[in-house]
Amino acid sequence: MNTTAATGSFARPDSALPQSIPDYLDRLRAALAGADKALIQDALYDAEEYLRSEMAENPGQSEAEVIAAVAGSYGAPDEVAEIYRDTEVKVQTALRPPAPRPRQSLLGRFFGVAAEPRTYAALFYMLFSLATGIFYFTWVNVGLSVSLGMLILIIGVPLLILFLGSVRILSLVEGRLVEVMLGERMPRRPLYQNRERPILERIKDMFADPRTWSTLIYMLLMLPLGIVYFTVAVTGLSVSLSLIFFPLLRLVGLGTVQFDGYDVFMAWEPWSWPVAMLIGVVLLFATLHIARFVGKFHGQIAKHLLVRLG
Structure with a gap:
């Protein structure tokens, strides 16, 4: 599930955001600690695919600049983790007999x-x-x-x-x-x-x-x-x-x-x-x-x- 955070997330200083894609993924993994391992794998895949595609569309920007630019649409690691947890609960509730x-x-x-x-x-x-x-x-x-x-x-x-x-x-x-x-x-x-x-x-x-x-x-x-x-x-x-x-x-x-x-x-x-x-x-x-x-x-x-x- 390609899940994106709701547009309009509160602004946060650039220093609080990850400065690289590996740093973003590490923080997302930490924010998902305790979640199902399969869910974590899916979330990391979606996040890296999204960030890499944004990097490819903006070749003149650094990883930190791209992450700061998409923080409002995709979300910071803790926000994305919370969305994945909530979505997983809803999906499992709907699919569970x-x-x-x-x-x-x-x-x-x-x-x-x-x-x-x-x-x-x-x-x-x-x-x-x-x-x-x-x-x-x-x-x-x-x-x-x-x-x-x-x-x-x-x-x-x-x-x-x-x-x-x-x-x-x-x-x-x-x-x-x-x-x-x-x-x-x-x-x-x-x-x-x-x-x-x-x-x-x-x-x-x-x-x-x-x-x-x-x-x-x-x-x-x-x-x-x-x-x-x-x-x-x-x-x-x-x-x-x-x-x-x-x-x-x-x-x-x-x-x-x-x-x-x-x-x-x-x-x-x-x-x-x-x-x-x-x-x-x-x-x-x-x-x-x-x-x-x-x-x-x-x-x-x-x-x-x-x-x-x-």
């Missing part, structure tokens, strides 16, 4: 998970994670093996740079999936790259950025995590739904569960079928609780590996 009515009893909390929209989004993410895990794992392994294997030739260097650039793009895509499905705030802007800097310096920054390598770790982890998430979700849903519906089908003469040529349900006494259905219902809701836990757990993994925390 309605909170279910608090339940005091143990049974209410156990079965109330079905009323939370995030539960089904997290369950879908568990099912979808196997596909994304296979894709990420394959992309990283093929990209690294090809680019590193070609380093003996001059083409290997640009291949490695392109591969790492693609990984940073994929991290933003994964971040949007995590935010939409799991509800964890993720960056909506990449790390800013000053295009006026020499390209070799920008490439050096990409290699020196810990987030580049933590993103690779995340993508490699997604395959084993995706296998676990998918297996737990499919097993939980299939077993619980089988226990719920197969006794009903047997009542009308349909549905069999064969094990070594032996019909399992046929051996069950009719009085045991309601017990099986009850166990199935409990397992189904337990699976939904597991999905909610996985959503929060994986959201924290994504936050720590895909977002620059410094």
Whole structure:
């Protein structure tokens, strides 16, 4: 969100304003201390992009002069930080699904998970994670093996740079999936790259950025995590739904569960079928609780590996 401060901010002496863009960004980061790290990354990107564009439109002015000129329209660091905090609260309030009515009893909390929209989004993410895990794992392994294997030739260097650039793009895509499905705030802007800097310096920054390598770790982890998430979700849903519906089908003469040529349900006494259905219902809701836990757990993994925390 490109957020600008309201026009007409109170005037302040030039000495109180940052004298350079790095100084402005440092003060903005300090003013946002304690805010979500993804929000801080977005705010820093927007501020640097705006200030750099103003510098490009006013080549005859120094950074201090440009900052002083835009202080009334864009805002000083503390003003911009306050606007971002307020806007974030409004956006999250608007996007957050309605909170279910608090339940005091143990049974209410156990079965109330079905009323939370995030539960089904997290369950879908568990099912979808196997596909994304296979894709990420394959992309990283093929990209690294090809680019590193070609380093003996001059083409290997640009291949490695392109591969790492693609990984940073994929991290933003994964971040949007995590935010939409799991509800964890993720960056909506990449790390800013000053295009006026020499390209070799920008490439050096990409290699020196810990987030580049933590993103690779995340993508490699997604395959084993995706296998676990998918297996737990499919097993939980299939077993619980089988226990719920197969006794009903047997009542009308349909549905069999064969094990070594032996019909399992046929051996069950009719009085045991309601017990099986009850166990199935409990397992189904337990699976939904597991999905909610996985959503929060994986959201924290994504936050720590895909977002620059410094």
